[in-house]
Amino acid sequence: MRCIPRHTxxxxxxxxxxxxxxxxxxxxxxxxxxxxxxxxxxxxxxxxRAPERWGWELVRRTSAPARAVCKTVRASDxxxxxxxxxVWAGEGEISPLTRRELHxxxxxxxxxxxxxxDDFEPRVGTFGRAARRELARVLPETxxxxxxxxxxxxxxxxxxxxxxxxxxxxxxxxxxxxxxxxQVLFLGHDLLGALAQSEIGEWLFETESPDPxxxxxxxxxxxxxxxxxxxxxxxxxxxxxxxxxRKRAAR
Amino acid sequence: MGLADVSWAFSEDLSGAWVxxxxxxxxxxxxxxxxxxxxTERRRFLVLASGVLATALLLAAVxxxxxxxxxxNSVGPKVVxxxxxxxxxxxxxxxxxxxxRAITAAKAISSTFKDARVSVxxxxxxxxxxxxxxxxxxxxxxxxxxxxxxxxxxxxxxEKPQAYVVVSDGRLSRPTFDDDLTRLKQLALGVxxxxxxxxxxxxxxxxxxxxxxxxxxxxxxxxxxTIELGCSGGLKCNEIPVEIHELRxxxxxxxxxxxxxxxxxxxxxxxxxxxLDRAGTRVVEVSIAAPSGDSLPxxxxxxxxxxxxxxxxxxxxxxxxxTYDVRSLRMWLKSDESVDLVAFFILRSTEDETRTTSNSELxxxxxxxxxxxxxxxxxxxxxxxxxxxxxxxxxAQHLPALARYVESGGGLIMVGGPTSFTGGRYAGTxxxxxxxxxxxxxxxxxxxxxxxxxxxxxxRAAPVLRGLRDLFGDALPEMPxxxxxxxxxxxxxxxxxxxxxxxxxxxxxxxxLGEAGDGRSIALGVDGTHLLAFSELADEGSGRGFGALWDGxxxxxxxxxxxxxxxxxxxxxxSEGQPTTLMLTRLPSMQGDVTLTLERLGVTQxxxxxxxxxxxxxxxxxxxxSDLKAGGYIAKAKIGSAPPTRYDFACERGGQAWSDSRVDPxxxxxIAKLTGGRAVAASGLSSLPIPRPAEVAAERRVSALLPAWxxxxxxxxVLGAHWLLRRDSGxx
Numbered sequence: 015m016r017c018i019p020r021h022t023x024x025x026x027x028x029x030x031x032x033x034x035x036x037x038x039x040x041x042x043x044x045x046x047x048x049x050x051x052x053x054x055x056x057x058x059x060x061x062x063r064a065p066e067r068w069g070w071e072l073v074r075r076t077s078a079p080a081r082a083v084c085k086t087v088r089a090s091d092x093x094x095x096x097x098x099x100x101v102w103a104g105e106g107e108i109s110p111l112t113r114r115e116l117h118x119x120x121x122x123x124x125x126x127x128x129x130x131x132d133d134f135e136p137r138v139g140t141f142g143r144a145a146r147r148e149l150a151r152v153l154p155e156t157x158x159x160x161x162x163x164x165x166x167x168x169x170x171x172x173x174x175x176x177x178x179x180x181x182x183x184x185x186x187x188x189x190x191x192x193x194x195x196x197q198v199l200f201l202g203h204d205l206l207g208a209l210a211q212s213e214i215g216e217w218l219f220e221t222e223s224p225d226p227x228x229x230x231x232x233x234x235x236x237x238x239x240x241x242x243x244x245x246x247x248x249x250x251x252x253x254x255x256x257x258x259x260r261k262r263a264a265r
Numbered sequence: 266m267g268l269a270d271v272s273w274a275f276s277e278d279l280s281g282a283w284v285x286x287x288x289x290x291x292x293x294x295x296x297x298x299x300x301x302x303x304x305t306e307r308r309r310f311l312v313l314a315s316g317v318l319a320t321a322l323l324l325a326a327v328x329x330x331x332x333x334x335x336x337x338n339s340v341g342p343k344v345v346x347x348x349x350x351x352x353x354x355x356x357x358x359x360x361x362x363x364x365x366r367a368i369t370a371a372k373a374i375s376s377t378f379k380d381a382r383v384s385v386x387x388x389x390x391x392x393x394x395x396x397x398x399x400x401x402x403x404x405x406x407x408x409x410x411x412x413x414x415x416x417x418x419x420x421x422x423x424e425k426p427q428a429y430v431v432v433s434d435g436r437l438s439r440p441t442f443d444d445d446l447t448r449l450k451q452l453a454l455g456v457x458x459x460x461x462x463x464x465x466x467x468x469x470x471x472x473x474x475x476x477x478x479x480x481x482x483x484x485x486x487x488x489x490x491t492i493e494l495g496c497s498g499g500l501k502c503n504e505i506p507v508e509i510h511e512l513r514x515x516x517x518x519x520x521x522x523x524x525x526x527x528x529x530x531x532x533x534x535x536x537x538x539x540x541l542d543r544a545g546t547r548v549v550e551v552s553i554a555a556p557s558g559d560s561l562p563x564x565x566x567x568x569x570x571x572x573x574x575x576x577x578x579x580x581x582x583x584x585x586x587x588t589y590d591v592r593s594l595r596m597w598l599k600s601d602e603s604v605d606l607v608a609f610f611i612l613r614s615t616e617d618e619t620r621t622t623s624n625s626e627l628x629x630x631x632x633x634x635x636x637x638x639x640x641x642x643x644x645x646x647x648x649x650x651x652x653x654x655x656x657x658x659x660x661a662q663h664l665p666a667l668a669r670y671v672e673s674g675g676g677l678i679m680v681g682g683p684t685s686f687t688g689g690r691y692a693g694t695x696x697x698x699x700x701x702x703x704x705x706x707x708x709x710x711x712x713x714x715x716x717x718x719x720x721x722x723x724x725r726a727a728p729v730l731r732g733l734r735d736l737f738g739d740a741l742p743e744m745p746x747x748x749x750x751x752x753x754x755x756x757x758x759x760x761x762x763x764x765x766x767x768x769x770x771x772x773x774x775x776x777x778l779g780e781a782g783d784g785r786s787i788a789l790g791v792d793g794t795h796l797l798a799f800s801e802l803a804d805e806g807s808g809r810g811f812g813a814l815w816d817g818x819x820x821x822x823x824x825x826x827x828x829x830x831x832x833x834x835x836x837x838x839x840s841e842g843q844p845t846t847l848m849l850t851r852l853p854s855m856q857g858d859v860t861l862t863l864e865r866l867g868v869t870q871x872x873x874x875x876x877x878x879x880x881x882x883x884x885x886x887x888x889x890x891s892d893l894k895a896g897g898y899i900a901k902a903k904i905g906s907a908p909p910t911r912y913d914f915a916c917e918r919g920g921q922a923w924s925d926s927r928v929d930p931x932x933x934x935x936i937a938k939l940t941g942g943r944a945v946a947a948s949g950l951s952s953l954p955i956p957r958p959a960e961v962a963a964e965r966r967v968s969a970l971l972p973a974w975x976x977x978x979x980x981x982x983v984l985g986a987h988w989l990l991r992r993d994s995g996x997x
Contacts, residue, residue, distance in 0.1 A: 039683060039711045039713050039745055039747070039748075040588075040652075040683040040711075040745075041745065042589070042745040042793050042795075042796070043588030043589035043592075043793070043795055075613075075618060076587075076612055076613055076617055077585070077586040077611050077614045078587045078612070079586060079588060095799070095800060095801050095803070097799065097800075098589060098592070098798075125799050125803065125807075126799065126808065171612060171628060172621075172626060173625065173626055173627065173628050230620060241587060241612065243592065244587035244588060244589070244591065245587045245591070245592065245612070246595055246596050247599070248595065249628055251608060253608075254628075
């Protein structure tokens with residue numbers, strides 16, 4: 015894993031040196047995209063370091079802290095309840111969730127956790143459909159809805175016109191919304207693919223568009239998701255409304 | 266003196282129907298006899314007379330007449346003197362007080378009615394009571410309600426008096442001059458009410474007659490106060506300057522509004538708008554600048570306690586960077602409908618690379634720190650500073666204003682993080698003095714050791730953490746380090762402490778509450794309370810732990826009674842020179858010694874008055890303070906080791922009772938005339954009519970005139986004679 019050279023990350027490194035199992039003061043509440051594993055799945059492959067890159071992008075662009083090292087967590091493990099964020103990513107069919115996984119995931123959502131579902135092959139969409147099917151078993155009473163383009167997710171840090179990842183994908187984000195909170199975000203854009211790098215910092219996947227701004231737009235979506243997690247609907251506050259409306263009008 | 270009175274009646278074992286039936290039958294017999302004797306000339310009158318006599322004797326045999334003798338005693342008339350027991354009578358009058366003159370008059374009445382049974386009672390707000398003392402002490406009332414006094418006397422099962430004598434200056438609370446006095450006449454039950462006016466000259470006086478508020482006081486909302494002014498006793502008042510101040514603890518009073526009232530025909534009013542920013546009990550002083558010659562300066566000011574409510578808690582939440590801790594607090598605050606949240610999070614620092622070519626690509630707004638902490642700061646009920654570097658984000662220049670805001674009644678919570686407390690460069694600033702803990706600039710800003718905070722005895726006793734302890738008991742999540750906090754200040758209590766880290770000899774505070782002037786502040790030296798919202802431990806409480814903690818912290822900060830160890834309230838009014846009673850009602854779980862500390866609002870050198878009650882039994886406590894001077898007060902009640910509870914109240918010299926110093930003999934005259942009494946001045950007591958003695962029935966004796974058999978014998982004899990006369994006259 016790679017350490018991110020930012021002040022907030024340094025604290026974490028210092029703490030790690032002092033007490034290897036300890037989180038640094040100020041790091042327990044840092045952004046941490048944990049990879050959710052179900053069944054016998056493991057986290058490996060070219061997107062292995064994409065979660066750290068996600069945190070790195072957040073740290074270098076915003077004031078938010080992020081974990082230097084990202085972990086995986088199994089859906090059957092109570093440690094899923096230790097933090098309010100996880101990413102369920104993959105491709106192809108997935109095995110049905112066990113009763114234990116359904117229970118823990120249900121508690122995760124009930125406590126207010128946020129999950130991003132990212133399909134590596136959105137054009138095929140097998141993983142995305144399977145994830146929706148299984149999450150429907152977790153939350154049978156709540157169906158995914160399409161987030162409006164004015165949803166706070168698209169203005170938590172950057173003003174985003176439409177979501178993109180490695181691929182252009184659909185022009186919207188579906189989500190399971192409970193109360194006023196979008197708790198499960200369904201991405202059909204392979205966001206982790208756009209963030210995946212090799213150990214020497216080379217992009218591991220070409221984006222669908224050769225425009226260098228395309229990957230930048232994907233990074234901005236990742237940052238916005240991180241800020242949505244950390245600030246919830248802060249940018250929907252009345253104090254921001256006139257300012258953001260003027261910005262939208264100017265663009 | 267004994268009297269005997271004899272009367273006649275029929276036997277009491279016969280009902281009225283039988284008596285009337287027998288009398289009717291007798292009358293019919295006599296009528297028929299008269300008709301019968303009309304037919305004969307011979308011995309007509311003898312026959313008639315003997316028949317009537319026989320009938321009468323027969324009736325006597327049936328009705329058995331009795332003699333009823335009644336022996337009665339007469340006693341001196343009962344006279345009740347009702348002395349006006351209002352503090353208004355402490356107004357000076359011709360070298361003495363009106364009260365002294367009233368007591369002299371009451372004594373003179375006892376001498377005037379020397380054969381009467383005179384009892385002297387004082388009347389105030391409710392039931393009249395025996396005259397307790399001649400000084401200014403005792404149980405004087407702001408009110409002088411004659412209607413209530415008579416109503417109470419009527420409710421007692423006792424002898425009705427022959428006369429009431431009311432001794433007053435006439436300015437009664439009830440009946441007012443404009444009241445319909447019919448009710449008073451009914452309450453008198455036909456007993457005349459004589460009145461004695463103890464003064465007939467108004468003192469030269471400019472006064473605040475009344476202060477009226479248009480509606481309830483709501484924090485941050487303008488409140489219109491109408492001040493009624495009066496001038497009497499020949500004092501010339503054309504214009505009177507009026508000022509309204511708020512009395513604050515440990516600070517000079519703050520001017521809220523001022524104006525000049527124009528008086529027309531010795532009275533006038535002025536309407537001023539004030540805005541009270543802090544909820545709870547706020548003490549306001551309304552004062553006038555009276556013209557020279559004013560003989561009663563005591564009623565030139567009124568000290569009034571307003572209960573200021575808030576529609577919603579207006580809260581400013583400022584965070585130096587977004588984290589899970591910030592997220593949890595924001596989501597909880599947003600979910601609470603009673604909170605009007607204004608939030609500013611620092612989302613980008615100058616070091617951050619946003620990779621944008623134009624600001625329009627960013628959804629960011631500048632942090633309006635100057636505007637927030639100057640123009641808008643008073644509009645907030647509380648401020649939460651979370652992991653915010655005071656220097657980097659230009660808050661440092663506003664820290665003195667923020668400290669004054671807290672001392673003026675605002676709430677402050679500083680939440681931990683790497684850039685909180687010393688790490689946020691708050692050590693040695695003005696804000697530090699309003700925090701409940703000292704900051705140690707010589708120490709490193711935070712400690713990286715993981716730990717589980719420990720509850721202190723105060724933490725276990727404090728209602729503020731009761732909700733959290735109900736969920737988890739003593740269990741708390743493991744924290745990834747803590748801000749280094751110094752020793753607690755005076756008036757601060759530590760609820761959580763570090764289990765190992767020491768500051769001097771004591772454990773390092775982790776969560777501390779403190780009072781600072783009129784405001785309250787909280788120091789929370791960790792950034793991991795979000796683990797009460799989302800963690801395996803949080804799951805055990807279904808995520809309610811975070812809400813339970815913050816509901817308590819915010820509630821305590823806003824003086825929500827749910828999170829106070831006790832409730833204090835004033836019994837009656839507080840008048841200077843009169844005993845002041847405070848009622849302290851403790852939560853059932855609150856045990857231990859009770860310490861009640863009374864301090865004056867404003868800047869004062871007067872030492873606090875402290876009363877300690879060692880381990881009192883459960884139940885409400887009445888604590889009496891004597892000789893309080895006029896002004897605003899705070900009463901801090903500390904129960905055992907729980908955080909103290911604060912109660913603000915106003916104490917006045919004169920107060921409402923002195924607001925109108927004019928005497929009102931005309932009202933006494935009306936009362937006397939309406940009830941058949943006589944109105945006199947204190948010098949004319951000898952003209953009061955002396956009531957007649959009261960007669961009391963003591964013995965009643967019933968004796969038959971003759972035995973029934975003798976009536977029957979006489980009747981038989983006369984009937985026999987009547988028969989012979991009838992035969993002799995040819996009627997048989």
